[in-house]
Amino acid sequence: MASISQLIQIIYSSRPFGYDDAILNGVLLDARRCNARDNVTGALVCRQDVYLQLLEGPEAVVQATCDRIKRDDRHVEMIVRVTENVTERLFGDWAMFHDPAQSWIWSAQDISDGALDQASSEAFKTVFETIAAKAR
């Protein structure tokens, strides 16, 4: 019997580099194409000043996906905020759910004041739990 791979979730933040609709659409196209192939799911919160992404799936493919994303020059300052083993996916039906960052997430001012570096991993998880509840 094939071994069951451990499911993990990773949440990272980064700063868009050259953000516009065309770039965002390209990112989402790449994400959905690769994730459908790799059995990865998740959500991407995007705004001019921030990307927040949750990736989930078998550990090895999620790590490989993160390594590719880290090399992508469409963003900078990628920092992993949460890595944890989970038993269920939050976005099982979504190769990459897209959420334009809303006002209930940190404001642009908060972010430029360093809010992400002060936030707990629980705070990052709450962002995605709230989005997943909306996505259902």
Ligand SMILES: Cc1cc2nc3c(=O)[nH]c(=O)nc-3n(C[C@H](O)[C@H](O)[C@H](O)COP(=O)(O)O)c2cc1C
């Ligand atoms: C903000 C952001 C999010 C991304 N999300 C994903 C993703 O969820 N899955 C993925 O495979 N690639 C994602 N990408 C694209 C990867 O960086 C990369 O272009 C893609 O995986 C194809 O890799 P390759 O060109 O080495 O084949 C993302 C890129 C950015 C900038």
